[in-house]
Amino acid sequence: MISLNKSVGTNAANQLADLRKIQLALLELDLLTPADFLQECLEDHLLQKLNALRQRILLKDFPVHEAFLTVLLGNTAIEEAMIPATLQAVFDFQTTIQKKRNPDGRIDPRGKSLLALNQARKKRMQERKVNPPVSTTTHKPTEGGSTTEGLYELLRDGDRISLSIPFKNRPRKKIISITDGRNFICKNYNWNGIVKLMRFVMNAGKKVYVLPTNLSGTVSDNQLIIPDEAIFQIVKLQVEYQIERLGIKQNTIHRILNGVDAKPGNIFIGKIVAARDRVNFMNEANNNSLVNIETGENIVVPDRSEDESTHYHFFRDLVHARNGLWSDVAGVTNIVGLRRTIDKKKNTHYNDTLAVCWKEATGTLRVELNIATTEPGNRVKDRQLGPQTMTVVSGFHNVRQPAGRTHNVLKQGRNNGAFVWNEGDSTMNFHQGSNNFSYPGKTKHSRKAWLSFHGIDGKTQHGIPTSKFDARVLLEMNKVFSEIYLILSKYGNNRSIAPYAFLQQLAEAQAISIDQVDGAQLTIRQGSKTKKIDLNKAKQWMVNFWFPKRKTGGREKIATILSSISDFDKTMLKTWEKLSAQQIIEKITFAHMRKVVEIQIEYTSKLSAIDGLAGSGFVRMIDGICQSKTQAVADKLRLDTLIDRLANFPLRNIDKLKQRLRTGLFIHTYNNRAAVQRNTRFDEATGLDLIKNETVGVYSAGCQVIYDTEVFYTFWTKLLQQASRVGQLRWYYTLVDATKFPKAAIV
Numbered sequence: 001m002i003s004l005n006k007s008v009g010t011n012a013a014n015q016l017a018d019l020r021k022i023q024l025a026l027l028e029l030d031l032l033t034p035a036d037f038l039q040e041c042l043e044d045h046l047l048q049k050l051n052a053l054r055q056r057i058l059l060k061d062f063p064v065h066e067a068f069l070t071v072l073l074g075n076t077a078i079e080e081a082m083i084p085a086t087l088q089a090v091f092d093f094q095t096t097i098q099k100k101r102n103p104d105g106r107i108d109p110r111g112k113s114l115l116a117l118n119q120a121r122k123k124r125m126q127e128r129k130v131n132p133p134v135s136t137t138t139h140k141p142t143e144g145g146s147t148t149e150g151l152y153e154l155l156r157d158g159d160r161i162s163l164s165i166p167f168k169n170r171p172r173k174k175i176i177s178i179t180d181g182r183n184f185i186c187k188n189y190n191w192n193g194i195v196k197l198m199r200f201v202m203n204a205g206k207k208v209y210v211l212p213t214n215l216s217g218t219v220s221d222n223q224l225i226i227p228d229e230a231i232f233q234i235v236k237l238q239v240e241y242q243i244e245r246l247g248i249k250q251n252t253i254h255r256i257l258n259g260v261d262a263k264p265g266n267i268f269i270g271k272i273v274a275a276r277d278r279v280n281f282m283n284e285a286n287n288n289s290l291v292n293i294e295t296g297e298n299i300v301v302p303d304r305s306e307d308e309s310t311h312y313h314f315f316r317d318l319v320h321a322r323n324g325l326w327s328d329v330a331g332v333t334n335i336v337g338l339r340r341t342i343d344k345k346k347n348t349h350y351n352d353t354l355a356v357c358w359k360e361a362t363g364t365l366r367v368e369l370n371i372a373t374t375e376p377g378n379r380v381k382d383r384q385l386g387p388q389t390m391t392v393v394s395g396f397h398n399v400r401q402p403a404g405r406t407h408n409v410l411k412q413g414r415n416n417g418a419f420v421w422n423e424g425d426s427t428m429n430f431h432q433g434s435n436n437f438s439y440p441g442k443t444k445h446s447r448k449a450w451l452s453f454h455g456i457d458g459k460t461q462h463g464i465p466t467s468k469f470d471a472r473v474l475l476e477m478n479k480v481f482s483e484i485y486l487i488l489s490k491y492g493n494n495r496s497i498a499p500y501a502f503l504q505q506l507a508e509a510q511a512i513s514i515d516q517v518d519g520a521q522l523t524i525r526q527g528s529k530t531k532k533i534d535l536n537k538a539k540q541w542m543v544n545f546w547f548p549k550r551k552t553g554g555r556e557k558i559a560t561i562l563s564s565i566s567d568f569d570k571t572m573l574k575t576w577e578k579l580s581a582q583q584i585i586e587k588i589t590f591a592h593m594r595k596v597v598e599i600q601i602e603y604t605s606k607l608s609a610i611d612g613l614a615g616s617g618f619v620r621m622i623d624g625i626c627q628s629k630t631q632a633v634a635d636k637l638r639l640d641t642l643i644d645r646l647a648n649f650p651l652r653n654i655d656k657l658k659q660r661l662r663t664g665l666f667i668h669t670y671n672n673r674a675a676v677q678r679n680t681r682f683d684e685a686t687g688l689d690l691i692k693n694e695t696v697g698v699y700s701a702g703c704q705v706i707y708d709t710e711v712f713y714t715f716w717t718k719l720l721q722q723a724s725r726v727g728q729l730r731w732y733y734t735l736v737d738a739t740k741f742p743k744a745a746i747v
Contacts, residue, residue, distance in 0.1 A: 004022075015078075094113060348376045351373070370711075383411050390406050441453075491632070602630065
């Protein structure tokens with residue numbers, strides 16, 4: 001029987017020892033939940049002393065001796081603001097059990113409410129002795145109905161699931177952590193495997209699993225993707241499987257309890273789900289579904305000419321049909337890879353698509369398509385990523401350049417080999433093809449992993465948060481490095497000068513201007529220096545240089561040059577077919593050649609390099625191989641800001657890092673841009689300009705590769721900047737085999 005020294009409840013003394021007695025009684029009567037009891041009764045400073053009571057309270061293993069509480073707790077007064085659930089429970093007791101007409105929310109020593117409370121406790125304890133706990137679980141994962149009903153009890157409260165199995169009047173109990181179960185699933189499954197697992201367990205519990213589309217791209221998504229109820233259903237299935245398999249006996253109780261942990265491993269997949277194995281269960285290689293899971297209608301594959309809204313809905317429906325994840329939250333980006341598989345005996349083709357899809361804050365649906373290869377290397381010799389949904393985070397490729405890291409994937413062995421589960425970082429990354437880098441360092445090893453000298457260790461490379469680099473710092477640092485690489489990739493003039501030095505030459509060059517025009521004579525000035533250019537000789541030189549090069553399109557080059565400096569229409573070239581070189585020279589005006597000089601001035605830092613001769617160097621300018629001085633001024637200002645920003649991160653040897661970025665990192669831009677142009681071919685199957693068959697090195701086998709440094713870092717920097725704006729820290733990447741899509745499809 002409870003006795004009180006002072007009153008408890010609203011407008012009461014609420015001394016600690018008295019309060020705890022009432023709280024315990026309310027807990028026994030199910031008027032105060034275990035979570036509220038723990039919140040309002042077991043304060044932090046008492047947890048160490050009362051930890052032994054926690055499991056007994058959660059399992060309602062009564063009696064919990066009130067004398068034990070009283071000795072520990074004493075008579076400290078507690079403010080009402082600290083116990084709102086307790087005060088409400090007192091009111092509920094007075095209205096529902098005591099049936100008091102005018103409840104005051106207060107229990108007094110020797111009062112009627114205390115008498116009624118003691119009577120209710122006595123009655124409840126008698127009921128517990130007569131009626132043992134019954135199962136909250138009646139589902140059996142096989143046909144024929146449940147044989148486990150009434151044999152166990154499962155209760156879910158907060159993060160805990162309590163399992164109780166009555167045996168010889170002494171219940172055997174276990175507490176299972178929902179968080180531990182969720183973490184196990186995230187660690188041991190790819191995302192499409194998780195989605196299929198969620199659908200199975202919820203269906204087994206006669207519930208519906210609804211794919212979440214309000215994902216933020218952070219770890220908080222885990223609870224949306226793997227809801228508490230699904231973990232509860234996993235535990236139910238485990239309990240029933242163990243009881244049906246072992247029966248409840250003296251020598252099986254311990255084994256049953258050990259087999260229930262909310263962690264669906266190989267036994268769960270093989271015996272309960274009845275799949276061949278976990279790898280087979282996660283594998284999407286044979287999933288070719290084009291059926292909308294919401295409407296049941298066929299998904300129509302659009303062609304590239306359709307609008308972004310159509311593309312967005314197509315990718316969304318396709319990802320869901322392949323058991324993938326998709327977010328409709330404004331600003332959160334989704335990545336989809338469409339793979340057009342090549343003959344397994346051939347090397348890489350850049351004939352795949354990396355699609356980035358998101359919704360603007362205004363509701364506008366956006367899709368950007370990037371040409372890539374999702375099966376680099378030779379399919380006979382090299383591993384590949386299989387179709388699936390995986391995590392991509394920001395990291396570094398080979399400890400030398402910022403990149404995307406894929407986590408928790410199925411790898412396929414060479415020559416269409418077996419699929420193997422790869423937990424954590426897979427080393428199959430998002431990066432650029434056709435590297436053409438020269439990294440800082442004196443030896444091959446130091447150049448290969450040059451960023452390790454500055455604090456980029458193995459975990460940082462893999463995008464794994466540490467005490468030094470949390471997830472947001474990793475993304476922000478990767479964003480800064482990526483934009484640095486992007487800007488430098490635009491100014492790699494040649495191997496004799498670092499990109500930063502060349503950028504600096506352009507940005508800080510002394511102004512060059514046309515000082516005087518006298519007929520065919522042009523005078524240009526840079527400071528006190530002047531130079532004369534004979535425009536008549538310049539146009540003669542241009543025609544005589546290109547005119548004989550018929551086999552390599554020399555005459556077409558003349559037309560290209562004239563089109564860039566005037567309103568010359570390339571179709572006019574047909575009227576020049578029978579003209580001699582001299583006749584073409586006569587048609588070109590001095591105004592044309594002056595424009596050549598003006599363009600050279602915009603792209604050249606030195607007076608000596610300007611000659612009015614529109615040869616191969618000039619064609620690189622008008623073809624976009626070179627950068628202008630105007631652009632260089634803006635880029636240098638931005639680049640210096642970014643390099644200085646590296647000091648904000650927990651890196652080592654910052655001054656040395658800045659110096660190496662400015663003097664030691666070479667990215668051979670002109671060669672890369674020329675290679676993109678040279679290797680681009682029109683693909684009749686898609687009607688697109690694609691990169692032709694190009695071999696990717698061994699370090700890129702199985703990676704997701706965009707050809708050319710600058711093109712890749714344009715793609716990757718955009719992703720990082722968008723993620724930074726909305727707080728996204730990871731991407732859900734769904735890779736789909738699109739080989740059988742229509743030839744004009746969005747590939």
